[in-house]
Amino acid sequence: MTDVIIPSRPSNNPPPLADGGLRIVALGGIGEVGRNMTVFEHAGRLLIVDCGVLFPEDMQPGVDLILPDFRAIEDRLDDIEAIVLTHGHEDHIGAAPFLLRSRPDVPVIGSKFTLALLAAKCKEHRLSPVLVEVAEGERTQHGPFELEYFAVNHSIPDAIAIAIRTAAGLVLHTGDIKLDQLPLDNRLTDLAGFHRLGDEGVDLFLVDSTNAEVPGFVTPEREIGPVLDQVIGKATQRVIVACFASHVHRVQQILDVAVKHGRRIALVGRSMVRNMGIAADLGLLHVPDGLLVDLDAAMLMPEDEVLFVSTGSQGEPLSALSRMARGEHRQISIRSGDTVVLASSMIPGNETAVFGVVNGLVRLGAHVVHQGNAKVHVSGHAAAGELLFLYNAVRPSNVMPVHGEWKHLRANAELAIRTGVAAEQVVIAEDGVVVDLVDGKAAISGRVEVGHVYVDGLSVGDVGESTLSDRLILGEGGFISITVAVDTASGRAVAPPTISGRGFSDDPKALDQVVPLVEMELSRTEAEGITDTHRIAQAVRRVVGRWVAESYRRRPMIIPTVIPV
Amino acid sequence: MTDVIIPSRPSNNPPPLADGGLRIVALGGIGEVGRNMTVFEHAGRLLIVDCGVLFPEDMQPGVDLILPDFRAIEDRLDDIEAIVLTHGHEDHIGAAPFLLRSRPDVPVIGSKFTLALLAAKCKEHRLSPVLVEVAEGERTQHGPFELEYFAVNHSIPDAIAIAIRTAAGLVLHTGDIKLDQLPLDNRLTDLAGFHRLGDEGVDLFLVDSTNAEVPGFVTPEREIGPVLDQVIGKATQRVIVACFASHVHRVQQILDVAVKHGRRIALVGRSMVRNMGIAADLGLLHVPDGLLVDLDAAMLMPEDEVLFVSTGSQGEPLSALSRMARGEHRQISIRSGDTVVLASSMIPGNETAVFGVVNGLVRLGAHVVHQGNAKVHVSGHAAAGELLFLYNAVRPSNVMPVHGEWKHLRANAELAIRTGVAAEQVVIAEDGVVVDLVDGKAAISGRVEVGHVYVDGLSVGDVGESTLSDRLILGEGGFISITVAVDTASGRAVAPPTISGRGFSDDPKALDQVVPLVEMELSRTEAEGITDTHRIAQAVRRVVGRWVAESYRRRPMIIPTVIPV
Structure with a gap:
C-alpha cells in the first residue's frame, strides 16, 4: 500500500483559478473539529457549504465561540450564490447568522429541520434570512452550481449530503454521515444514490473524517432502547436522562421507554425544550398526548412516575445537571438510589467536567449510568468500516478528507487509498489551504490566511491573540x-x-x-x-x-x- | 446483593478515640486521584502511609502542586513514629519533603528503589532524611505499630503492601497494586501472603480503587514487547518512544527491542535520565554496555541506528516531545516517515494536550502509535477481576476503598460486597472523614478539615481560594x-x-x-x-x-x- 502523502504547508497565495476549474477552500473544520465551512468557487461565483462554530479550549479563555475566518471572502460577498447547510448542528450552522449580517439576502438552503433550527437561531440575532427548503432527491441551481441532495443518517434528523455539479466536474460532500442500517426513522443514508453518482463519475469526494480512526462499524442507535429500558425499568425512584438537545432520536427512545414504564416526561434546559418543540411540530418526534409535564408539575408527582430529560451531558457548569451534582439545583435534589443516565458521548476536552458531574452524583448516592459502564451512546459519525462502503460506492477520482484533526484526516486518507484511490489524488488540505480541481485532478495551489475569530459577549473579533495571551498570563499568575x-x-x-x-x-x-x-x-x-x-x-x-x-x-x-x- | 451504603458527610469533630482503638483518616487520595496520605493513630501515636502530591486542574490555574493538608496533624508532629512509602510515584512520595521540613528526624520507611527516588527528591529540597530500607517478608516495629511488608506488582519496581498490626487489630493497605501474573521481573504480588493474613484475620483492608470500574483483568506488561518489536522492527527512519520516567519495565522492553533491531538508545528528559540511572545502579534496569549514547552523539548517527526514549507522554507543553510536535525542538526535527510511540496512558484532564501533540506529529508526517491504535500501554492498577482475587484472599472484616474518585470508590465497594463483605462494613470515607476501628468494627466517627494546599513557585500555602478565584476572573475576562x-x-x-x-x-x-x-x-x-x-x-x-x-x-x-x- 502506498503511504499517505502529507503535504508541506504552502506559503504562496494561490494563482488565479484556471478557466473552467473549481476551487475549494475550507475556512474552518479541517485540522480541527468544529466551525465547518467550505467555499467552492467556479466561474467567478461562490458557493458555501456549512457555516458552523467551534467551541473554545483552555488556550482561549473567556471566549464564547470561535467563528470561521471570513476574511478570505470579505471582498467577494457579492459573489456568493448560496449557503447550503448539511444539517442543524451548531458546528455546521452556528456561524451562519454572523455571515448573514453582511449579506442578509443570500439564500440559505437546507432540509426542513435544519432550516427550522437556523430560523430559531436567526431570530435571536434579529435576522430574517431567505430560506430555501430542499429534500433528498431534489435538485436546485444557483448560478453555475447545480446541487443535488441525498439523505444521510447522522445524530440529528434530516441530514443531507450535497452533490455539486459544475463545468469542472462532479463533487460530493458527505457532511456529517454514518451508515446506521437500522435507523430509527428508517431514513437510510442513500448508498444507492452515491453509487449512481459513482457511475456518473465523482471527480472530488469530501468525506467526514471524525471516526476514521475507529475500526469497524458504529452500533445502531436502535440498540440503545433496550439498555434504557433495562435501566429505567428497574428504577424505583427519580430518573434523570441527559443527552444532546438536538438528538431527536435519542429523546424519542427515552420517551418510548418512559411511556412503557408509566413515567411522564419533564424536559429540562432551554435548548431541549425549544428543539423538541420544533421536532414535534415537524412530526420528527412523536409525543403522545399528555406525556409532557412542566418541571413544577413534575416535582409534585410521585418519584417513580416521572422522568427528566435534561441538557448538561457535557458537564457544563451552569447546566441543570451540574447544579444537581453540586446539590445546588433549585428544584431537583438527588437522593441515594436515584438514577442518572448520561446518554451522550464525552467531547474531548470535557472529560474533567463530565467526571466531576459523575462523581458529584455518585457522592449523593445516585446510580450513574454512562457510556463507560453501559451502551447508552453511539456515535453519529461513520467508523472505518462504513467509510470503506462509502469509498467503494462512490469510487472517486480525488478525495479530500474533511471534518477532523490531523490524526483523523490521515486515517481517512489511508482508508481512501486502501480502496484504490491513488495516494497523490488524496489531498489533505487544512483550513486555508486552497485546492483546485482542474481537468479532473485536484491539487493544492496555495494558501489564504485563516485565523481564529473570537466571539466574546456582544463583540466579534476585538478579542484576539494579544488579549488571550494577556488572559493566560493573568490567569496563571x-x-x-x-x-x-x-x-x-x-x-x-x-x-x-x-x-x-x-x-x-x-x-x-x-x-x-x-x-x-x-x-x-x-x-x-x-x-x-x-x-x-x-x-x-x-x-x-x-x-x-x-x-x-x-x-x-x-x-x-x-x-x-x-x-x- | 445489598447496595453500597453512601454515607452522608459528617460535620462533627471526632470524639476522643476509644481505648485500644485504631483511627484512620486520609489527608489526601480518597475522593480524588493523587496526593495519597493516610494517617493511622493508635495509643496516642501516629503512623503515616504515603505522602504524595496531586497535579492541579483547570480550576487551579498557576498552581504547580497540591499537597495533602497537614493541618490535622500539625499539632501532633511529635507523635509521628514513621512515614512508610508503598512505592516511588509522585502521588505517593512527592509531598514527603514538605512534611519532613517540619520533622526532618522522622524515619522514612520504604523499599530500595522507592527510597532512592525519595533521596534524589530530598536532595533537591536540601533535606537528608532518616531512611529505613525494608523488603518484602520483613517486619519492623515503630512505637505501637508493627509493620510487615509484601511484594506487590505495579507500574514501578519494588512496590510494597503494608500490614499494620496494633492492639486494635490487623490492617492491610495495598498501596497501588495489580496482579500481573507474568511480571517482567517475576516479582508477583504476594497473594499467598495475603491469604495467610486472611487466615490470621484482617480487620480492615484498604484497597486501591483506581480501576474498580474496569471489568476483567489488566493485560500483562510483557505483551507490550511484541507490539513494540513489530512497530520498531519495520521503522526505517527515526524512532521516538515516550513513556513515564518511572516505568522501568516499560523502558526495559524498549531497550530490549532496540538491541534486537540494532538501535542504540538516547534518553531524553531530565527525569528519564535520572531515574533510569538509579534503576540501572540498583540492578533493576539491565543496560548492555555501550547501548546508551548521549543526545549529541545520537544526532550524528544514522537514523535507523538510534532510538530516543523520551518523557512528555502527557503532552506537557515544555517537554521535548511537545517541542518536536511544534517543530521547535533544538535538535530533533520530525520528518515524514518517522515513528513516534506514546507507550503510556492518558491521565484524565490531559486529553487535549496529548491529542495536540499527536496531531502536531501527524501533521509533520510521523507515524504515531498510541494506546488508541495499538496495545502499547497497560494500566498499573488492578481491574475488577483482580480486585475480586484480592478480596477472596484477604476475606476482610471491614473494607475501606482508597485511591480514587467517588465513582471508583463506589465501584470498589460493590466488588467487596459481592465477595461477601457486609455492606455496612464497607466504609467509604473521603479525605478528612475519620474512621475508627474499635472492637473489630470500622465506623465513621467524625470529620477533620481537609483543604487544598497549593505550591506555587517557592511558596507553600499563600495561594489559596481567594487568589485562585481572582485568577479565574482575570483569566476569563x-x-x-x-x-x-x-x-x-x-x-x-x-x-x-x-x-x-x-x-x-x-x-x-x-x-x-x-x-x-x-x-x-x-x-x-x-x-x-x-x-x-x-x-x-x-x-x-x-x-x-x-x-x-x-x-x-x-x-x-x-x-x-x-x-x-
Missing part, C-alpha cells in the same frame, strides 16, 4: 500593580507608591517587602533627573519583576502606572 | 483599571483619569467611550463633597462595571485606584 504620582517638572514622586496585587497571593503582607525597593528606585530616577513617565514606569517594572522572580519564582503581570501631576 | 489622583481636601480630580485594560480587548479604542462617563461621575462625587478615596473608588467601579456589562456583555475585573494628593 495574576498581577501586581504599582501606581506612582510624579511631579513632571522634578521627577519627584509626590506620594508613596500604591502597590497592590490580585491573583497573586492570599497573604495581605505579600507585597510589603517590595515597597522600599520601589521607593529606592524612584529616588534613583529622580536623582538622575528622569522625568519621562514611560521611563520611570519601566524602571519600576524592572525592580518589581526581579523581586518577584527571586522571592517567589512566579511571573505575575507587572503593571506600573505613573501619573503625571 | 482580564481587567480594566482606572486611576485617579484626587485632592483630598476638595475631592477634585487633579488630572484626567487614566484608564487601561489588559486581557480585555485588542482594540486600542475599546475603552475610549467610558472616559467621559468616569469624568462625569467624578464631577458628581466632587459636587456631593465626597472626599473619601474608598467611596470615590466604589463610585468609579460601579460606573465602569455597568458600562462594560451593557456595551460588551463581559465581566472583566474592575480595578479603581484613587490616589490622594
Whole structure:
C-alpha cells in the first residue's frame, strides 16, 4: 500500500483559478473539529457549504465561540450564490447568522429541520434570512452550481449530503454521515444514490473524517432502547436522562421507554425544550398526548412516575445537571438510589467536567449510568468500516478528507487509498489551504490566511491573540500593580507608591517587602533627573519583576502606572 | 446483593478515640486521584502511609502542586513514629519533603528503589532524611505499630503492601497494586501472603480503587514487547518512544527491542535520565554496555541506528516531545516517515494536550502509535477481576476503598460486597472523614478539615481560594483599571483619569467611550463633597462595571485606584 502523502504547508497565495476549474477552500473544520465551512468557487461565483462554530479550549479563555475566518471572502460577498447547510448542528450552522449580517439576502438552503433550527437561531440575532427548503432527491441551481441532495443518517434528523455539479466536474460532500442500517426513522443514508453518482463519475469526494480512526462499524442507535429500558425499568425512584438537545432520536427512545414504564416526561434546559418543540411540530418526534409535564408539575408527582430529560451531558457548569451534582439545583435534589443516565458521548476536552458531574452524583448516592459502564451512546459519525462502503460506492477520482484533526484526516486518507484511490489524488488540505480541481485532478495551489475569530459577549473579533495571551498570563499568575504620582517638572514622586496585587497571593503582607525597593528606585530616577513617565514606569517594572522572580519564582503581570501631576 | 451504603458527610469533630482503638483518616487520595496520605493513630501515636502530591486542574490555574493538608496533624508532629512509602510515584512520595521540613528526624520507611527516588527528591529540597530500607517478608516495629511488608506488582519496581498490626487489630493497605501474573521481573504480588493474613484475620483492608470500574483483568506488561518489536522492527527512519520516567519495565522492553533491531538508545528528559540511572545502579534496569549514547552523539548517527526514549507522554507543553510536535525542538526535527510511540496512558484532564501533540506529529508526517491504535500501554492498577482475587484472599472484616474518585470508590465497594463483605462494613470515607476501628468494627466517627494546599513557585500555602478565584476572573475576562489622583481636601480630580485594560480587548479604542462617563461621575462625587478615596473608588467601579456589562456583555475585573494628593 502506498503511504499517505502529507503535504508541506504552502506559503504562496494561490494563482488565479484556471478557466473552467473549481476551487475549494475550507475556512474552518479541517485540522480541527468544529466551525465547518467550505467555499467552492467556479466561474467567478461562490458557493458555501456549512457555516458552523467551534467551541473554545483552555488556550482561549473567556471566549464564547470561535467563528470561521471570513476574511478570505470579505471582498467577494457579492459573489456568493448560496449557503447550503448539511444539517442543524451548531458546528455546521452556528456561524451562519454572523455571515448573514453582511449579506442578509443570500439564500440559505437546507432540509426542513435544519432550516427550522437556523430560523430559531436567526431570530435571536434579529435576522430574517431567505430560506430555501430542499429534500433528498431534489435538485436546485444557483448560478453555475447545480446541487443535488441525498439523505444521510447522522445524530440529528434530516441530514443531507450535497452533490455539486459544475463545468469542472462532479463533487460530493458527505457532511456529517454514518451508515446506521437500522435507523430509527428508517431514513437510510442513500448508498444507492452515491453509487449512481459513482457511475456518473465523482471527480472530488469530501468525506467526514471524525471516526476514521475507529475500526469497524458504529452500533445502531436502535440498540440503545433496550439498555434504557433495562435501566429505567428497574428504577424505583427519580430518573434523570441527559443527552444532546438536538438528538431527536435519542429523546424519542427515552420517551418510548418512559411511556412503557408509566413515567411522564419533564424536559429540562432551554435548548431541549425549544428543539423538541420544533421536532414535534415537524412530526420528527412523536409525543403522545399528555406525556409532557412542566418541571413544577413534575416535582409534585410521585418519584417513580416521572422522568427528566435534561441538557448538561457535557458537564457544563451552569447546566441543570451540574447544579444537581453540586446539590445546588433549585428544584431537583438527588437522593441515594436515584438514577442518572448520561446518554451522550464525552467531547474531548470535557472529560474533567463530565467526571466531576459523575462523581458529584455518585457522592449523593445516585446510580450513574454512562457510556463507560453501559451502551447508552453511539456515535453519529461513520467508523472505518462504513467509510470503506462509502469509498467503494462512490469510487472517486480525488478525495479530500474533511471534518477532523490531523490524526483523523490521515486515517481517512489511508482508508481512501486502501480502496484504490491513488495516494497523490488524496489531498489533505487544512483550513486555508486552497485546492483546485482542474481537468479532473485536484491539487493544492496555495494558501489564504485563516485565523481564529473570537466571539466574546456582544463583540466579534476585538478579542484576539494579544488579549488571550494577556488572559493566560493573568490567569496563571495574576498581577501586581504599582501606581506612582510624579511631579513632571522634578521627577519627584509626590506620594508613596500604591502597590497592590490580585491573583497573586492570599497573604495581605505579600507585597510589603517590595515597597522600599520601589521607593529606592524612584529616588534613583529622580536623582538622575528622569522625568519621562514611560521611563520611570519601566524602571519600576524592572525592580518589581526581579523581586518577584527571586522571592517567589512566579511571573505575575507587572503593571506600573505613573501619573503625571 | 445489598447496595453500597453512601454515607452522608459528617460535620462533627471526632470524639476522643476509644481505648485500644485504631483511627484512620486520609489527608489526601480518597475522593480524588493523587496526593495519597493516610494517617493511622493508635495509643496516642501516629503512623503515616504515603505522602504524595496531586497535579492541579483547570480550576487551579498557576498552581504547580497540591499537597495533602497537614493541618490535622500539625499539632501532633511529635507523635509521628514513621512515614512508610508503598512505592516511588509522585502521588505517593512527592509531598514527603514538605512534611519532613517540619520533622526532618522522622524515619522514612520504604523499599530500595522507592527510597532512592525519595533521596534524589530530598536532595533537591536540601533535606537528608532518616531512611529505613525494608523488603518484602520483613517486619519492623515503630512505637505501637508493627509493620510487615509484601511484594506487590505495579507500574514501578519494588512496590510494597503494608500490614499494620496494633492492639486494635490487623490492617492491610495495598498501596497501588495489580496482579500481573507474568511480571517482567517475576516479582508477583504476594497473594499467598495475603491469604495467610486472611487466615490470621484482617480487620480492615484498604484497597486501591483506581480501576474498580474496569471489568476483567489488566493485560500483562510483557505483551507490550511484541507490539513494540513489530512497530520498531519495520521503522526505517527515526524512532521516538515516550513513556513515564518511572516505568522501568516499560523502558526495559524498549531497550530490549532496540538491541534486537540494532538501535542504540538516547534518553531524553531530565527525569528519564535520572531515574533510569538509579534503576540501572540498583540492578533493576539491565543496560548492555555501550547501548546508551548521549543526545549529541545520537544526532550524528544514522537514523535507523538510534532510538530516543523520551518523557512528555502527557503532552506537557515544555517537554521535548511537545517541542518536536511544534517543530521547535533544538535538535530533533520530525520528518515524514518517522515513528513516534506514546507507550503510556492518558491521565484524565490531559486529553487535549496529548491529542495536540499527536496531531502536531501527524501533521509533520510521523507515524504515531498510541494506546488508541495499538496495545502499547497497560494500566498499573488492578481491574475488577483482580480486585475480586484480592478480596477472596484477604476475606476482610471491614473494607475501606482508597485511591480514587467517588465513582471508583463506589465501584470498589460493590466488588467487596459481592465477595461477601457486609455492606455496612464497607466504609467509604473521603479525605478528612475519620474512621475508627474499635472492637473489630470500622465506623465513621467524625470529620477533620481537609483543604487544598497549593505550591506555587517557592511558596507553600499563600495561594489559596481567594487568589485562585481572582485568577479565574482575570483569566476569563482580564481587567480594566482606572486611576485617579484626587485632592483630598476638595475631592477634585487633579488630572484626567487614566484608564487601561489588559486581557480585555485588542482594540486600542475599546475603552475610549467610558472616559467621559468616569469624568462625569467624578464631577458628581466632587459636587456631593465626597472626599473619601474608598467611596470615590466604589463610585468609579460601579460606573465602569455597568458600562462594560451593557456595551460588551463581559465581566472583566474592575480595578479603581484613587490616589490622594
